[in-house]
Amino acid sequence: MEKPGPSFSSENTSQKMFIGTDKISEIVNDLDSDGGSFSELSDSDMCKVSSPFGGSSSEEEEEEEEVVQPEPDRGTKRKCRALHKCANTDFELGWKEKIQAVQKPAFSGVPGINKNFQITQDSSPLDIFEIIFSPEMFKHTHKETNRYAKQQINKKKQEGSLSPKSVFALWNTVSLQEIKKFFAIIIHMSVLHKSSLWDYWSSCLIIHTPYAASVGMSRDRFLAILTMLHLNNNNAKAARGQPGYDPLF
Secondary structure (H helix, E strand, O other), X not given: OOOOOOOOXXXXXXXXXXXXXXXXXXXXXXXXXXXXXXXXXXXXHHOEEEOOOOOOHHHHHHHOEEOOOOOOOOOOOOOOOOOOOOOOOHHHHOOOOOOOOOOOOOOOOXXXXXXXXXXXXXXXXXXXXXXXXXXXXXXXXXXHHHHHHHHHHHHXXXXXXXOOOOOOOOOOXXXXXXXXXXXXXXXXXXXXXXXXXXXXXXXXXXXXXXXXXXXXXXXXXXXXXXHHOXXXXXXXXXXXXXXXXXXXX
């Protein structure tokens, strides 16, 4: 009486790629007899398949099939484009050797500190700074920054796009002293570089520096002034194509 179990037939049995038992015996005998190697085995012998399940040798020979390996598709060959020859020598570039004596203009100025600036050995760094950034420039920046902020706030009110928590809605008129503090922090940032503006007010012990906060300006106030900072009156700007148009205005 046969035990119940799965039955296998030659029709539904999946075949795997391996060398049949008869062929293995033949290869081993050949190696023992004449000292051959596996390299002598042809591609057709290696590509024969046989059922992994039991069966007579005659059935295995009938089921052996030769698998033909297709040629790999290597695609079309890429054509190389001929490159133009670049000029390498001075002659090919059109250079000519013509040395001329250069006459340096004579210096007619008076060396040293300009007496009109009234700078002495007792002058402070602020005195020297005000030669470049005069008090009139601070006043001008103060006036135009407040003007620009008012223009933008009125514009957003007319458009209905003034958000209650935006920098425009929370804006307070900037003072002249705040403008000076703002530029003091800017100069400090040019000396000490950090990855972001927020880091200059960071309380983290690794990156903390007290200067920005010690000036008396908070981070949010600094960013608000930075948003509104302006040097010109936008209402006086000439349109493109009109007389007096300045693209740098």
